[in-house]
Amino acid sequence: MSSVQQLLEQAQYHQQQGAIDKSMALLGEAGKLGNMYAALDFAYYTVSSDPKLALLYLQSIPDTKHPTVRYHKSLITRFYIEGSFSRSIISELIALAQNGHAESLLVLSCWCSEDEKTYLQVVSVMAKLTPNIYRQLVNDDKLVLTTSLQTLDESSIEFAIRAREAKLRSLELEVLNEDISLVRVKNALSAFECRYLKQRFMPLLTRSMVASPADGSPMVDSIRTSEVGVILSEMADWIVRDIDTRMADISGTDTSHGEPLNLLRYKEGQEYKAHYDAFSPKQREQAEFIEEGGQRANTVLAYLNSMSSDGETQFPKINVKIKPEQGTVVSFKNIDDNNEILRASLHLGAPVADGEKWTLTKWIRINQTQYGILTHGTFIQ
Numbered sequence: 364m365s366s367v368q369q370l371l372e373q374a375q376y377h378q379q380q381g382a383i384d385k386s387m388a389l390l391g392e393a394g395k396l397g398n399m400y401a402a403l404d405f406a407y408y409t410v411s412s413d414p415k416l417a418l419l420y421l422q423s424i425p426d427t428k429h430p431t432v433r434y435h436k437s438l439i440t441r442f443y444i445e446g447s448f449s450r451s452i453i454s455e456l457i458a459l460a461q462n463g464h465a466e467s468l469l470v471l472s473c474w475c476s477e478d479e480k481t482y483l484q485v486v487s488v489m490a491k492l493t494p495n496i497y498r499q500l501v502n503d504d505k506l507v508l509t510t511s512l513q514t515l516d517e518s519s520i521e522f523a524i525r526a527r528e529a530k531l532r533s534l535e536l537e538v539l540n541e542d543i544s545l546v547r548v549k550n551a552l553s554a555f556e557c558r559y560l561k562q563r564f565m566p567l568l569t570r571s572m573v574a575s576p577a578d579g580s581p582m583v584d585s586i587r588t589s590e591v592g593v594i595l596s597e598m599a600d601w602i603v604r605d606i607d608t609r610m611a612d613i614s615g616t617d618t619s620h621g622e623p624l625n626l627l628r629y630k631e632g633q634e635y636k637a638h639y640d641a642f643s644p645k646q647r648e649q650a651e652f653i654e655e656g657g658q659r660a661n662t663v664l665a666y667l668n669s670m671s672s673d674g675e676t677q678f679p680k681i682n683v684k685i686k687p688e689q690g691t692v693v694s695f696k697n698i699d700d701n702n703e704i705l706r707a708s709l710h711l712g713a714p715v716a717d718g719e720k721w722t723l724t725k726w727i728r729i730n731q732t733q734y735g736i737l738t739h740g741t742f743i744q
Contacts, residue, residue, distance in 0.1 A: 367396045399426040411740040414443035430464045448524050457515050463492035470601045476555035478523035499562050540681050542707045544696045551692040557667040564626045567592025589633050592626040596737040610663040610725045614694040619735035622726045629720040635712035641697035641704045656728025658702050663694045667721035674720040675713045
């Protein structure tokens with residue numbers, strides 16, 4: 364019988380050889396022998412095609428009652444099986460949060476953030492049990508110093524979650540242009556979600572690139588001077604999946620067709636000059652552009668902070684200018700029914716005159732992408 368270490372070494376070898384199925388099967392065996400992280404890797408590899416099998420697997424491993432595994436079983440149930448917050452999921456998150464499980468506290472804080480009384484209840488527990496995370500996201504030392512540990516009230520938390528679910532179902536789409544299906548949705552993201560994205564993924568930021576017209580490779584260009592952080596599938600936590608799904612819903616697209624979310628920061632003087640997001644005919648002749656999902660059909664972007672008068676998203680061919688407002692999501696089409704570029708989709712990010720502009724961008728392809736499959740699955744519920 365192989366040891367856990369032998370299984371992990373064999374899994375790494377097969378992964379390097381490109382035998383992913385064999386590698387993951389070995390990780391699954393290591394998980395059954397007690398390696399929790401190998402078990403989670405195997406479960407998330409399985410979940411995209413068979414979420415119920417992934418859940419059954421996690422219920423069978425020695426670490427099934429570990430807080431991290433309990434949290435991920437709830438995540439899989441929420442996103443891949445039920446599609447919403449059941450009462451049992453809420454109860455599990457509360458039990459985990461009350462014992463200091465950071466990810467559960469973050470999810471509850473996010474979903475209760477627009478119910479002030481309930482939100483303060485949750486973040487007071489965060490302040491006591493995970494003070495570093497609390498300071499980064501809430502930054503109110505008075506609660507850390509003066510608040511005793513509270514018992515989370517399940518009924519008030521469920522009420523807050525149901526109220527937010529109802530609000531998100533009733534979001535209003537404001538049509539700004541019909542030619543490119545340009546819509547604006549205000550308050551699609553909460554202030555907490557905007558803060559979370561900036562704090563959680565800021566370390567990923569690096570100089571933004573554009574695709575070389577010659578071979579599709581990334582290159583620095585004065586057309587785009589921002590910083591970008593790419594949120595890959597392995598980084599897509601509960602809150603990211605929620606936001607990713609919401610952005611797909613607003614654009615009327617399938618979650619499995621999305622590229623990884625991009626966190627963008629524009630400092631003073633930085634901009635993104637006029638450009639198209641869709642690939643040109645010459646670019647579409649190159650495998651580097653189209654092998655991962657084909658043409659870019661839609662763009663969705665969210666503003667994570669408000670700007671007073673600068674940093675607008677402008678569409679010069681249709682004379683539309685959109686002022687950044689925290690929590691607002693904008694969606695538009697890049698191509699017509701023949702997969703050709705819609706000329707009216709030409710757009711730019713105007714220079715930032717003062718401070719910083721933060722956005723979250725999602726591009727959607729005409730076909731499924733590896734990111735979309737890994738993060739949201741291909742099964743039919």
